[in-house]
Amino acid sequence: MTNSWTDIKNTDLVVIMGGNAAEAHPCGFKWVTEAKHHRGAKLIVVDPRFNRSASVADYYAPIRPGSDIAFLMGVIRWCIENDRVQWDYVRNYTNVSHLVREDFGWADGMFTGYDAEKRSYDQTSWEYQIGEDGFVLTDETLEHPRSVWQLLKQHVEVYTPEFVENTCGTPKDRFLKICEMIGETSAPDKAMTSMYALGWTQHSKGAQNIRGMAMLQLLLGNIGIAGGGMNALRGHSNIQGLTDVGLMSNLVPGYLAMPRETEADFTTYMSTRGNKPLRPNQMSYWQNYGKFMVSFLKALWGDKATAGNGWGYDWLPKLDIVQYDAMRMFDMMKNGKVNTYFFQGFNALLSFPNRAKMTEAFSKLKLMVVMDPLATETASFWENHGIYNDVDSASIQTEVLELPTTCFAEDEGATVNSGRWLQWHWAGATPPGEAKSDVWIMSQIYLRVKKLYEEEGGTAPEPILNLSWDYENPEEPMPSELARELNGRALETLYDPADPTKVVLEAGQQLSGFGQMRDDGSTMGACWIYAGCWTEAGNMMARRDNSDPSGMGIFQNWSFAWPANRRVLYNRASCDPDGRPWDPNRTLIEWNGEKWAGADVPDIAVTAKPREVGPFIMNPEGTGRFFSRRLMRDGPFPTHMEPFESPMANPLNPEMRGNPVARVFADDLEKMATSAEFPFVATSYRLTEHFHFWTKHNRVNSVTQPEFFVEISKELAAEKGITKGTRVRVWSARGEIWAKAVVTKRIQPLICDGKPVHIIGIPIHWGFKGAARKGFGSNTLGPFVGDANIETPEFKAYLVNIELVEGNA
């Protein structure tokens, strides 16, 4: 989230698209209710199903799964055509005036530079025109044919209301009504918030869905303001934190990058990360990258990291490809190239697509290690459970170790909510039996492996032997010790660079913010964006002052929000170019003649004069991007792409299948079907009574939603002779499931490309372990393909067939 849950109360319009907050995030959704009742805010829901959020919406429109980009580009087109643009914002804070290279172009749904063989674009042309002074060329009149503004207008021209209706199945009148409602928030004193979740991410072009809305929000001037923003409703209690701390193949904590093998040493690694400003006066905050990276390496290797050895850079693993994401690893596993896999609180057998492939992959492992509070399907993938897990145990040679861990009630530490609040919690229960904390288990594995290397030697022992493990009890570091490392501390006395007689921090003192980090080895800090979470004043994450003097839901003294305890990102953009709030009734910060100040922590240098420094300080341009340069693999503008399995051809280019740059493994391509054989669109969803695959272990939740079902329209039911409560079989090119049929009016057939499209809703929550009845999930059927940028599986739109079957439902 750019904003926070409690900030939603400041909005005038909520758009829930790509999510279902009333169902999946009920206690956060209350802030939508608050805005409706106290501000008269409106709620729009766009979703394939008339879901729980839709049932309390002011306006609803259906949409075919996987066609969100067409819808969003259509809204942008309508806003431009009808002059619903926050012009002062767009002109001053976005890159509309920047000129793009002459050789960049877009035709037939593709950008320049496509290489079909490599399934990749040569992105050379996707760049600004840079002047001799090193700055981007601009045309403030926006008339220049190569200006981002003119290119954007051209790009969205095709997305007429008729195109949207034909592609998305959204009736034109509904689409236009939504355009009008959204367009009203282009007024400087109106705010719209976007609330989305996996309904946007789980597509082969998920990241472009989100960019589509982010661009619309820039057009309307809704980024950085109270009640505005792009608000990802994250699914797990600490999925934000795990990502912040860089537990992803390609990440170092704080969104720094894992080195590539083409970056042979630290100097080479840093050489492309200078982040020189692309326009005059801009902060281009990533210029500080080196300070964050060196502080991180000091946290990782301690005294072993020195200027002489490039801060221990050699000991980090180097990637030879973009990333070894989970689906790639499972594909390698299936091909016998992986021996050992750890699953820490991750029920992968139910989480990744094409479950048969997952089972085959797991069966090729030598050793599977599962750490979990609960008995998971993953740990028991080799158990035969009839149709629910039809395997031959005797033929599976994988050794499995299942390790009992503590759960939240039994541990202490911080988790990060969607609004980036790091909230500390304390242990309130004794772990059951011999369950142990994950920190203890990881420490044991580390110390035992280390001991083996000390005693026996082995391949490249340095990274293991040199890892800093400086804890009071090395067998189980305390949460407070680890949290203090995440924050960082001074390793030597730090003097003020502006006044060398002035001491900023004594050696050993906790940093009070990332501004104190240095690139000379005199500071350490594992995760720069967390600096400030545990200072000399103590554990800021444990703060519980729930007062809110501004009345705007900021709660500045409740926990700690990264970065720098800032609650609304880009909040400089909440003021006009002269530093006056666009809406004085919703002032987050303002320029008081000398500095920026207000209820929130300013997202700009406090003394940066208005009109000199742009609000998007992380970008070297200082502006928000309609044209995203070379930062995304599938294009600098979002373009409509069909799902890999789709009931219709891409109207922009009938030859194009799915996302042309998404990675598809050879045998997975063979298992992708067409609508001739599989005529219906499947989409997965969640239920308010269940959390993923956990609450089926709880009796209470299992009573409220005991049994797996699929949801279909009355029309499809009639066509297939299915009635409410009968048993059906649903199958895709990859697998089959059996379920009870729920026949509803919530799903209705849509007319796309002149033909009816039927949608089948498949909830995800069942398996063969726990207190609920045995069942299936959507992942048995889903295609093994992910988003072209970040490899999130395409669970929200694929093809299936359905039939009535005999027997008990």
Added chain:
Amino acid sequence: MNIDLSRRSFLKLTGAGVAATSLGAMGFGQAEARVAAHVRGFKLVTTTETRSTCTYCSVACGIILYSKGDLAAGETAELSHVEGDADHPTNRGTLCPKGAALRDYVKAETRLTHPRYRAPGADRFTEISWDEALDKIARAVKEDRDANLIEKNADGVTVNRLTTTGFLAASATTNETAWATWKVVRSLGIVGFDNQARV
């Protein structure tokens, strides 16, 4: 309404012991005796309260854990009740159907309590000691790493990359667990490393 009844509901709400004292000071001494004779004390009065955060979605509702026994005082603590934290700015005490049943997750019959091992071809788990399990893991990790770690690539660049062992991390653990996990996993050279954000 009968005055005794209304006092009783008041006492029930506030906890018999505490309420009796304050009522005594207010001149309700006789009521104390009469009520104490037939009103059971509020159960949660004898429990330890711990502030926590719901472990499900990232609305991250504030919750209060009620346990028999005080963990902080070194006692065994048995979770008996979970409720929404009315002081929390986001949820203001409310919980959804998942959060309201959190106790059932903590106390689920399918919680794991002992390390278990499944041998090749076996159709069941058998219990194993922590020591045995951890030694087995350490040995497997070292063997795989020694055999398959790519120390240098074809160009002679040090890459310390291990692709034959992988790790998926848990998005319900703390930042602190995450950092300890990051350190261990990367020191081994593992590059197949993700969390639930990938799905």
